[in-house]
Amino acid sequence: MGRNHQVYGGGGGTMSRGWSCLFYLLVFLTEILLFGVLILSLVWVYLFKDGFAWRDDIQRQFNLHPVLMITGFIFLMGNAMLVYRLFRCCNKLASKLLHTFLYLLAVPCIVVAMIAVFDNHNLREPPIPNLYSLHSWLGLITMGLFGLQFVVGFFSFWILLCCEQGTSSFRSNMLPIHSTFGIITFMLAIATSLTGYTEKAFFDL
């Protein structure tokens, strides 16, 4: 195909204009889904669950759990994964910084979401046990994988840059492992969220 019919694609190489249009259409649809799920979770809490609170009302404090988990694990992580697809033609270091920044932003969301749900169990009269459900164990595995990904990714793709030449083959070998585990963590986060919403609907029946 002629050079003028080729444009930068999400994978960093070139692709035909048709594929490029399809690619950006899919990215656009993905963004609609990512924003959509965040907006819907907020609408659900504000319209049907009386909004948020902290410690003085543990029922409303719980509402922070789903919204912040969706923000951290779905919205921020989903966008962090898309950074390399969207800005592949731009400076690689800038994409890497944005990718790390979005992951870093997810950390306080996850921490506050966990405090909210633990308080909801522990501050009740009488308290209810923690970690008794499939959802909570799936959640622990998801958070464990997220933490591992973060530490290994930070070490491999930032710390090891101090010896760029010597570690380049290690880093390029790590890349497919890091992306595969990233996708697995994201899928697990979706499964955890689905079990969470199902459980919540069941409790509220």
Ligand code: HEM
């Ligand atoms: C990836 C996102 C999520 C993770 C990692 C996660 C993790 C957890 C964990 C570890 C617990 C146990 C807390 C305890 O035992 O005190 C829990 C509880 C709970 N979560 Fe989530 N959660 C996520 C998303 C959601 C969502 C979207 C909902 C929707 C409403 C939800 C609803 C619940 C409910 C109802 C509980 C209390 C009952 C139970 O312990 O199973 N979660 N979550």
